[in-house]
Amino acid sequence: MSSLRQTATPYLLFFTLSAAGLLAQNTTPTPPPVLDVHVHAMDESFPGMSATCPNQSKFLASDPATKESSNGWSTEECTPKLTPAAKGEYIKDVVAEMERLNVTAVVFGDPASVQKWRDAAPNRVIPGTSFDNGMAPGARVPLDELRKDFTPAPNGGGFKVMGEIGLQYEGLSPSDPSVDQYFALAEELDIPVAIHMGTGGSGRANIAMPKFRGSMGNPLLLEELLARHPKLRVQVMHAGYPMIDNMLTLLQANSHVYVDVAGLIWSYPLKEVNRYIQRLVEAGFEDRVMFGTDQFQWPKLMSYSISLIQNADYLTPDQKRDILYNNAARFLRLPPSPTN
Numbered sequence: 001m002s003s004l005r006q007t008a009t010p011y012l013l014f015f016t017l018s019a020a021g022l023l024a025q026n027t028t029p030t031p032p033p034v035l036d037v038h039v040h041a042m043d044e045s046f047p048g049m050s051a052t053c054p055n056q057s058k059f060l061a062s063d064p065a066t067k068e069s070s071n072g073w074s075t076e077e078c079t080p081k082l083t084p085a086a087k088g089e090y091i092k093d094v095v096a097e098m099e100r101l102n103v104t105a106v107v108f109g110d111p112a113s114v115q116k117w118r119d120a121a122p123n124r125v126i127p128g129t130s131f132d133n134g135m136a137p138g139a140r141v142p143l144d145e146l147r148k149d150f151t152p153a154p155n156g157g158g159f160k161v162m163g164e165i166g167l168q169y170e171g172l173s174p175s176d177p178s179v180d181q182y183f184a185l186a187e188e189l190d191i192p193v194a195i196h197m198g199t200g201g202s203g204r205a206n207i208a209m210p211k212f213r214g215s216m217g218n219p220l221l222l223e224e225l226l227a228r229h230p231k232l233r234v235q236v237m238h239a240g241y242p243m244i245d246n247m248l249t250l251l252q253a254n255s256h257v258y259v260d261v262a263g264l265i266w267s268y269p270l271k272e273v274n275r276y277i278q279r280l281v282e283a284g285f286e287d288r289v290m291f292g293t294d295q296f297q298w299p300k301l302m303s304y305s306i307s308l309i310q311n312a313d314y315l316t317p318d319q320k321r322d323i324l325y326n327n328a329a330r331f332l333r334l335p336p337s338p339t340n
């Protein structure tokens with residue numbers, strides 16, 4: 001009797017664990033993969049917006065005679081609020097979300113900041129860095145240093161995407177000759193470039209960043225750059241919002257230009273966001289729209305932004321999968337998803 005119990009117990013334990021495993025698989029299957037092409041390598045929660053409303057319904061006027069808000073965001077009551085992580089928990093919380101949602105992300109930042117993310121999620125981070133050297137406008141990373149960053153490991157840093165290139169915040173066009181050497185390097189090394197075009201947030205020029213120029217987000221400013229570097233692969237970050245006509249003109253003229261919907265997807269009125277994405281897709285560019293978040297503060301932003309694509313009634317299931325994964329996989333030259 002006792003020997004039977006001794007043999008039976010492990011068997012029962014094994015059976016119970018297997019059944020529990022099957023049950024867990026049945027209730028929480030791994031979701032299909034998502035590529036987020038626009039994440040920032042923040043560590044601590046970014047200062048400024050402690051709890052922000054996604055898809056605010058309006059951007060309010062401010063008066064130069066009174067003290068203006070430092071970030072230009074309204075504080076309307078809303079549900080949901082995007083709540084920041086607890087101090088020191090940000091990377092851990094976002095990586096947990098990436099695991100839960102099966103997200104792989106292009107993470108942009110200076111090499112040391114991106115390394116923290118590579119260490120935290122080695123299989124889920126595609127590293128990106130750019131030629132901005134800190135926040136001071138015009139400060140650049142030396143060309144040789146950048147070449148090393150983009151040289152495959154172990155001889156170099158193994159970075160895969162050049163971005164986020166934020167020339168618009170300096171009031172510069174992406175075709176400005178002063179930065180052409182960096183785009184020439186990207187073309188030579190066959191590294192895709194990701195350029196901020198369009199969005200800036202409310203009151204960007206008069207409240208937070210006096211050099212910011214809305215006009216420098218015009219997607220057609222990329223034409224000279226593309227003419228000089230015909231093999232360059234370009235990701236127009238934020239899809240040139242709100243300049244839809246010029247964005248469509250550029251996509252029509254240059255068939256290797258892609259857009260991402262990062263930032264745009266959660267920081268403008270919801271109807272407007274959907275109208276913009278719908279216009280891109282219905283104009284025939286469904287294979288060039290890539291999902292992105294512009295993740296920099298709130299761990300739940302990823303699931304919130306994915307749900308906007310998943311709930312879009314103007315997209316077919318195939319178009320949703322293309323936006324959430326396939327288009328970026330093609331742009332980044334990753335293998336296609338086995339579940340697509």
Ligand SMILES: [Zn+2]
Pocket residue numbers: 164196197237238263
């Ligand atoms: Zn941006």
